[in-house]
Amino acid sequence: MKRWLAAFSVVMMLGGIWFVFRNEEEQNMLPGRRITFISPMANSGYWGNVAGGILDKGNACGMDVKCVGFSELNLDKQIYAMENAVLSGVDGIVTVAYEDSKEFREIVSQAQEADIPVIFIDSDVEDIGRLCYIGSDNFYAGRLAGEKLAKECGGQGKVAIVTSFCDNANQAERISGFIEALKDFPKMEVVKILEGQSNTGLLREMIVGMMEDIPKISAIFCAEGYGSGVMCKLAEKNRERFDGIKILVFDYSETIRHAMISGNIAGTIKQNPYEMGGRAVEVLQEYFTGNKEEIRDQYTNVELVGTEDELEIEHTVREDILWHIY
Helix, strand or coil: CHHHHHHHHHHHHHHHHHHHHHHHHHHHCCCCCEEEEECCCCCCCHHHHHHHHHHHHHHHCCCEEEEEECCCCCHHHHHHHHHHHHHCCCCEEEECCCCCCHHHHHHHHHHHHCCCCEEEECCCCCCCCCCEEEECCHHHHHHHHHHHHHHHCCCEEEEEEEECCCCCHHHHHHHHHHHHHHCCCCEEEEEEEEECCCCHHHHHHHHHHHHHHCCCCCEEEECCHHHHHHHHHHHHHCHHHHCCCEEEEECCCHHHHHHHHHCCCCEEEECCHHHHHHHHHHHHHHHHCCCHHHCCCEECCCEEEECCCHHHCCCCCCCCCCEEEC
């Protein structure tokens, strides 16, 4: 009898553990929840990795994820895609606040009124009704870049900054952090800031023109991906012209990795786009399960990668993303 009772107790205990485990597993599954990721670009690189993080985590939670992107930056198309998402009654929107405008604020407000949470990744606009921001601490990233270039230049020299849009929140914060870091090095002077409008052809022309106009530049900081790619290719093709100039770029791609291996650049500031996407889904999980009060902005990992590190870091592409291109 005692043996039977002991066996029964063990069975009940194991059954309780299974029930608790099963209950927690079911809470993590959110079948039927429709999430739309609206990316400023559709590609297999940076934005493909963001999408990959959202898809992988979303699929694990049983969510239905749709990825929308564009062939080029276009705020009007982004707003149109957000309007469609709101009208179709999705459960959550993940997007990028790379540019502030009245129309953008209005569509975020419409989503909020429809009880659709909107998460910003990569770039943020505050006081706009979004649920939270998930992405890099861009001011800190800029500081890292400034400190690195100042060290590379021995604390003195003329510096140029290459970006796409100075008024984009993430790029503005990086530039501010970079300039703040240089305040500790009074002999480091920012002599030029180029805005290439995410146009690789224009960026190439502007960089070449700057090198002719300001021949004694000591260092160049590229504050975003477009300028970084262009800069790496120019340094590869014109090694003599850029010899001795310390170049620091942003993000990580095969082009940047090759430039590091070749010694054409001093390093890069590497973000973690996959982590941004995955964390966005985790926050939506919290929101859907009623833990809204615990939701806060989150900074993802940012690291300075020097030429001594490049072989240890793989560049990941996501060719498997099914983009809905507008």
